[in-house]
Amino acid sequence: MDEAIKKVAALGLPGVVLVITMAATGLTGAAAITAALAFLGGPAGMLGGIAVLGLTGLITDALAKVGLEDFLTAVYCERRNLEPHGKLLNEIDSMSLFDGDLKDRLKLAVTDGCGCKTVVDVYLTDVTKEAIAILENVPGITPAHHRDFKSSNPIARLRDGTAVRTWKNPLGVDHVFLADRNDRMVYGGYVGWIHSEGLSQAIDRIRKDLT
Template sequence: MDEVVKKVAALGLPGVILVITIATTGLTGAAAIIAALAFLGGPAGMLGGIAILGLTSLISNALAKVILESFLISIYSQRRQTEPHTKLLKEIDFLLLFDLNLKERLKATVKTYTVNIAKEVMVILENVPGMTRAHHRDFISSHPIMRLRDGTVVRTWKNPVGVDHVFLGDRNDRMIYGGFVGWIHSEGLQQALTRIRRDFT
């Protein structure tokens, strides 16, 4: 079951729509696939949907074992770990579900992601080439540039000689991480900050 959830989650919205179509139309086999692909349309059309064919039997078996809600919650639980929450919430609004309460439960699943985001961001920053721990005295000189989903604030500062610093502050504006990189590694830090903004805000 977990393997099926991961494969459907990797497909994103098309996989979710295929699951819903198979579950709600009462169609099986080729009819369910054609209906789902026709619904998806898009630039890839049915040819793009052919890649989904291999998952049809897995999805059918999984749906026979669990109800649609559990299956969708499992998919979104997997996807919320790697995709922006705002994207997933908009996607859930787009889904054609007859049970509006199911949409709310799916949204709650996305919103209750409890992984420690600050720790994940620290790992990303620690992996920037040349990253060196910064002194806490420089934290007060930094300026907020973004707030993460868990309330952690990312702050930056460039010292008088042009060395880039990055800090993480908790909800009470206390430093929980600080680091800096030399000039030659500034681009790596900027790339890490772009990734953090994309994945954790």
């Protein structure tokens, strides 16, 4: 999937439109390129050579594995390292194909690196890595979406300044997040009801050993 992300990111906006077109229509190959060009209103050169490179096949595989939002998040995570953030934010705002919530989440990927694993890893200290390791060992732990991060509240702060945040959703599912000194999410996870006690014990251990 990394190859698809890098190639779409290199194309910029035309690549993003191609991905959305394929996800929305199910089209592939030349038909997908034609539909994307129709939306862009641009010359064939904007997407020239894609069929030769086999990019539509890579996109199809990536969408099947991770879905549209996660794939677009990965693309913008790649582009945020290559292009001005202001340009990307304006691009996201201008896209009528995005709903409001998706726009907000993609903007967070651009500005804060939310959802960008390769971005947040750079900032992780040994203390935060140890906290993540403790949480990852909780039975049933599942990655949480960054959209739920804003609903969480801080309950403790690690020695390196990382905040431990928790949230229980309306269904009573327990979530835990870690945020860096700039309040950017660097980890998120949740467990089902049967594993809530295990998560609670992990948080207690983090409080005892790492704060």
